[in-house]
Amino acid sequence: MSILKVIEVLANSNKGWEDAARNAVDHASKTVKNIRxxxxxxxxATVKDGKIDNYRVNVKITFEVN
Incomplete structure (x- = not known):
């Protein structure tokens, strides 16, 4: 049986939501192991001068606890 834990992470990117999600996982993986x-x-997103300038995501990351 595996024990899984969930953390909530906020991340952003000026490229897109997919990149913001990637940034969340990349940053979390520096200290959290076994991300599933x-x-x-x-x-x-935030808007500046009529254009999106920053994409934001709120993600839940699930990982296995040893």
Whole structure:
């Protein structure tokens, strides 16, 4: 039987939501091992001069606890 834990991470990118999600996993993986999945909980963006300038995601990252 595996024990799984879920953490919530906020991340951003100026390229897109997919890149923001990738940034969340990349940053979390520096201290969290055995990441199994990522769930995109929310997406948002900020707008500057009529254009999107920053993509934001709120993700849930699931990992196995040893």
């Amino acid at each position: 999945s990522v769930y995109i909980n929310e997406q948002s």
